[in-house]
Amino acid sequence: MATRDTDWDGVRLHVVTGKGGTGKTTVAGALALALAADGRQVLLMEVEGRQGIAQLFDVPPLPYAERRIAVGPGTDAHPGGDVFALVADPESALIEYLQMFYGLRHAGSALARLGVMDFATTIAPGLRDVLLTGKAAEAVRRKDGSRGRAYDAIVMDAPPTGRIGRFLNVSAEVSDLARVGPIRGHADTVQQVIRSPQTVVHFVTLLEEMPVQETLDGIAELRALGGIRPGAVIVNMTRPLALPQRQLQAAARGKLDQAELATGLKSAGLEDSQGLAGALAAELTEQAKTTLGQEEQQQRLDTAGQPCYRLPWVSGGIDLAGLYRLAAALREQKAA
Amino acid sequence: MAGRPPPRLDVDRLIGDRRTRIIVCCGSGGVGKTTVAAAIGLRAAEHGRHVVVLTVDPARRLAQSMGLTSLDNTPRPVRGIKTRDQQAGNGAEPAGSLHAMMLDMKRTFDEIVEAHADPDRAAQILANPFYQSLSSSFAGTQEYMAMEKLGQLRRADEWDLIVVDTPPSRSALDFLDAPQRLARFLDGKLLRLLTAPAKVGGRAYLRAINAGFGVVTGILTKILGTQVLRDVQTFVSALDTMFGGFRERADYTYQLLRAPGTAFLVVAAPEEDALREASYFVERLDTERMPLAGLILNRVQQVPAAHLSAARSLAAAEVLQAATSGSTRSGGTAAGGAGTDDQAAARRLTIAALQLHADRMTQAAAERRIAGGFTAAHPLVPVAEVPAQAEDVHDIEGLRRIGESFGPR
Numbered sequence: 001m002a003t004r005d006t007d008w009d010g011v012r013l014h015v016v017t018g019k020g021g022t023g024k025t026t027v028a029g030a031l032a033l034a035l036a037a038d039g040r041q042v043l044l045m046e047v048e049g050r051q052g053i054a055q056l057f058d059v060p061p062l063p064y065a066e067r068r069i070a071v072g073p074g075t076d077a078h079p080g081g082d083v084f085a086l087v088a089d090p091e092s093a094l095i096e097y098l099q100m101f102y103g104l105r106h107a108g109s110a111l112a113r114l115g116v117m118d119f120a121t122t123i124a125p126g127l128r129d130v131l132l133t134g135k136a137a138e139a140v141r142r143k144d145g146s147r148g149r150a151y152d153a154i155v156m157d158a159p160p161t162g163r164i165g166r167f168l169n170v171s172a173e174v175s176d177l178a179r180v181g182p183i184r185g186h187a188d189t190v191q192q193v194i195r196s197p198q199t200v201v202h203f204v205t206l207l208e209e210m211p212v213q214e215t216l217d218g219i220a221e222l223r224a225l226g227g228i229r230p231g232a233v234i235v236n237m238t239r240p241l242a243l244p245q246r247q248l249q250a251a252a253r254g255k256l257d258q259a260e261l262a263t264g265l266k267s268a269g270l271e272d273s274q275g276l277a278g279a280l281a282a283e284l285t286e287q288a289k290t291t292l293g294q295e296e297q298q299q300r301l302d303t304a305g306q307p308c309y310r311l312p313w314v315s316g317g318i319d320l321a322g323l324y325r326l327a328a329a330l331r332e333q334k335a336a
Numbered sequence: 337m338a339g340r341p342p343p344r345l346d347v348d349r350l351i352g353d354r355r356t357r358i359i360v361c362c363g364s365g366g367v368g369k370t371t372v373a374a375a376i377g378l379r380a381a382e383h384g385r386h387v388v389v390l391t392v393d394p395a396r397r398l399a400q401s402m403g404l405t406s407l408d409n410t411p412r413p414v415r416g417i418k419t420r421d422q423q424a425g426n427g428a429e430p431a432g433s434l435h436a437m438m439l440d441m442k443r444t445f446d447e448i449v450e451a452h453a454d455p456d457r458a459a460q461i462l463a464n465p466f467y468q469s470l471s472s473s474f475a476g477t478q479e480y481m482a483m484e485k486l487g488q489l490r491r492a493d494e495w496d497l498i499v500v501d502t503p504p505s506r507s508a509l510d511f512l513d514a515p516q517r518l519a520r521f522l523d524g525k526l527l528r529l530l531t532a533p534a535k536v537g538g539r540a541y542l543r544a545i546n547a548g549f550g551v552v553t554g555i556l557t558k559i560l561g562t563q564v565l566r567d568v569q570t571f572v573s574a575l576d577t578m579f580g581g582f583r584e585r586a587d588y589t590y591q592l593l594r595a596p597g598t599a600f601l602v603v604a605a606p607e608e609d610a611l612r613e614a615s616y617f618v619e620r621l622d623t624e625r626m627p628l629a630g631l632i633l634n635r636v637q638q639v640p641a642a643h644l645s646a647a648r649s650l651a652a653a654e655v656l657q658a659a660t661s662g663s664t665r666s667g668g669t670a671a672g673g674a675g676t677d678d679q680a681a682a683r684r685l686t687i688a689a690l691q692l693h694a695d696r697m698t699q700a701a702a703e704r705r706i707a708g709g710f711t712a713a714h715p716l717v718p719v720a721e722v723p724a725q726a727e728d729v730h731d732i733e734g735l736r737r738i739g740e741s742f743g744p745r
């Protein structure tokens with residue numbers, strides 16, 4: 001297995017969060033692919049029951065079981081490893097937990113029938129969350145006889161930024177409810193994994209005010225919790241505008257030299273008919289305003305002091321090829 | 337290949353119709369729902385309605401764009417409302433008004449408890465760890481309390497239009513399900529099992545029940561421990577007296593949502609995920625016989641130079657790039673005058689413009705295809721488009737601009 005320096009050597013659990021609409025699931029998928037290069041085994045985990053992974057990788061809906069869904073990028077000398085996917089729902093996680101720790105086979109389904117999950121999600125979401133994070137922690141710790149650990153890395157497509165602190169701070173959430181007892185013990189074990197250097201939380205964002213604010217708030221929240229490590233800020237869907245600063249400023253103020261544009265169009269063999277230069281200038285002006293706003297947001301993100309990766313905007317939506325492109329971009333930037 | 341265009345959603349008519357009393361904006365997270373709700377509220381106020389916007393989004397920027405330092409559980413007046421005549425600089429016809437507030441989930445829940453239980457019992461409930469978890473968690477309670485607040489505002493009858501922005505659920509459907517789920521939970525089999533011993537009291541009861549119960553409590557004790565189970569039982573029996581009240585309120589808001597005078601607007605960005613959620617929502621509203629007014633397609637890419645295709649634009653950019661690299665090879669002084677600094681600058685600018693344009697055309701085509709898919713599946717759902725804005729909304733003028741996309745074209 002080839003080794004190369006990355007920003008996250010030693011990290012096994014990559015938790016990926018982000019505000020809705022930022023492409024959190026896409027980035028989690030790309031990161032899993034990137035981590036699966038060089039023969040590594042990666043588990044990509046989903047916890048919100050949306051079947052986002054299945055849609056992303058264009059496979060049928062996934063069950064509560066670890067299924068191989070893709071192969072990481074590789075070369076002949078170093079073939080890519082496997083990406084497995086798991087859709088974890090609290091009910092199945094509870095049934096599995098009861099089997100694993102108490103040897104109870106049918107009890108879990110009996111509880112499910114009685115609406116225990118409704119109960120847990122309604123009055124004590126901390127209990128539900130500990131089952132989901134518990135599954136990730138179990139995968140981190142799991143051993144596989146022949147090769148040591150079962151997975152080299154686990155990527156979790158986690159709940160959105162607004163909920164991430166609560167979701168990961170399971171021990172505190174549970175201990176408010178259960179000061180002693182088995183569930184408390186389980187929560188503490190899970191917490192050890194989450195608060196270890198093996199775990200980091202990446203934030204996916206766009207260069208817009210709201211997602212940037214949520215990212216900064218989320219990083220501050222994790223820091224305040226203590227022991228849960230913020231990872232990278234991953235800026236998704238970037239569309240740089242290839243203009244020198246002077247022209248960018250002029251464009252944003254609507255002061256572009258349209259004659260210049262008309263000259264350029266003419267030498268490209270396009271006639272400046274129907275006000276083409278004017279219409280293109282209007283497009284540039286809009287985009288320049290957006291770009292300047294984005295630069296401002298990038299500066300705000302930089303104040304967080306976390307490593308920052310930029311992923312390109314992929315026109316016309318993300319397909320599998322686009323996903324590998326994003327994975328390559330992550331590897332180039334040493335995210336994996 | 338584009339199918340038949342959807343009917344146009346006339347938002348102005350909806351907000352101008354005095355019979356419209358509640359507008360619910362729903363949709364998945366990150367589609368600009370809150371901003372759209374605020375823009376609709378502003379536009380309605382400027383049409384002469386007395387409007388309150390209820391948001392669940394603690395967005396400081398939105399508060400600031402309405403001239404408020406922050407939003408809280410009390411409706412605050414928004415200044416700077418102008419009638420359309422005033423905007424045109426003409427005389428004043430009486431304007432409407434706009435208030436804005438943000439849901440305080442825990443406060444709202446506490447108030448229900450205080451309203452439905454005697455002071456001692458209320459204090460007991462408010463102090464219980466399970467109540468605290470329930471009332472401050474995000475899962476379901478926020479949706480439920482948003483509906484509760486909507487009911488309160490409607491009963492207060494101080495506004496003639498309430499615009500409500502639903503919580504940023506992982507799925508747009510949570511907001512319809514949550515009130516029912518809480519009611520079902522409070523009514524549930526499990527809770528009856530858990531409360532039964534507390535109600536009947538002790539061993540006599542335990543002897544009388546079937547073995548199933550023993551198994552269940554046995555397992556719960558194993559997972560949770562006896563202390564937790566006891567806390568749950570205390571909490572549940574304390575809530576017991578309020579069950580009826582909860583169900584009644586959940587039913588009331590549910591009926592309110594179905595009543596004439598309520599209109600649902602589904603907000604989506606022209607993206608696969610957002611429109612998939614929107615589709616589910618449209619179907620769900622139909623099943624529940626709730627009144628859907630239409631879809632607001634937010635952030636639609638505008639392309640002023642639409643007559644230049646992406647392919648021609650990229651080809652032209654390549655011609656210029658070839659010319660640029662050609663002149664570089666010959667030291668920037670190529671024959672034919674192709675290499676002066678001015679011309680190089682003009683080429684760079686034009687290349688950037690053409691590449692940007694091609695991107696926008698591709699994006700616009702993808703958006704049309706995705707939106708077309710929605711309309712093919714739901715041909716009768718009216719659609720209104722809001723153009724993508726170059727910058728974030730910072731002030732009331734920005735909100736007004738979004739509202740203007742609902743006006744006559």
